[in-house]
Amino acid sequence: MAAVDEIVFHQLLHWHHFYDRSTPGVALLSDGLLHTAELLALVAGFFLFADLRRRRALAPGHAWSGVFLGAGAFQVFDGIVDHKVLRVHQVRYGVDVTPYDWAWNAAGVLLLLIGGVLWVRARRAGGRRTS
Template identity: 75%
Template sequence: MVRREAEEAAGPGRENRRSIAVGALVGAAVMAASDEIVFHQVLGWHHFYDRSTPAVGLLSDGLLHSAELLGLVTGFFLFADLLRRDALSAGHAWAGFLLGAGGFQLFDGVVDHKLLRVHQIRYGVDVTPYDWGWNAFGAVVLLTGCALAVRARRRSVRDDEA
């Protein structure tokens, strides 16, 4: 730990991998929180409790909910730590943010809604178009994140060579 701190203190190096990981953590947590706020509380589309949820779905829902709060706090403080040491690579962090957000959206749409059947996007209507819209949006965000990651990587390699 101390040696790593010393290495980091040696020069103001950008920590690309850490930047991308912190961005992904914040992105996933923000997406999970906004899902809860927008769809549960503002639109009221999701149910607080869906009677058809199996026990494992209820458990995974609780774990995700608890992890989302911790993820927000952890991500924020790790981000602040990168800033304080001037080690943040903004390009990597943005790429990570979109990767985390899109990845969570897809995970939620496929695993939570369809495999574990924790809850559905909307009740009393044909849910198929909603599922497609949900997952397509997640995929677009995820792919944008991939593109940004590639661009950030190219830029940092070019900067290192220069």
């Protein structure tokens, strides 16, 4: 989810940077650091995923639930902690942020709900593994 946020809202739409409470140079640096952390997490995740497949220990239902739960957790954390508590940035500037905040957090909750449903289904299925 950090990659989607970084690419869509930071780079393509130019709506905000990870840290908007300083100079444009610091804002760009914060985006670069976020992008670096997000890429490292993605690479590590792919290696862990490949290792599970190699060991024939991958439970796809649990993996998909983890994807959605992780994306939703990032989205809700970003929307509440980064946007409202720490105020490091908003979704968008120069407009009434209320609909953006609601949409942002509602999307995160929806991702969490999807992940939760997938997790329950995977547990009921007994976490059947595939190679």
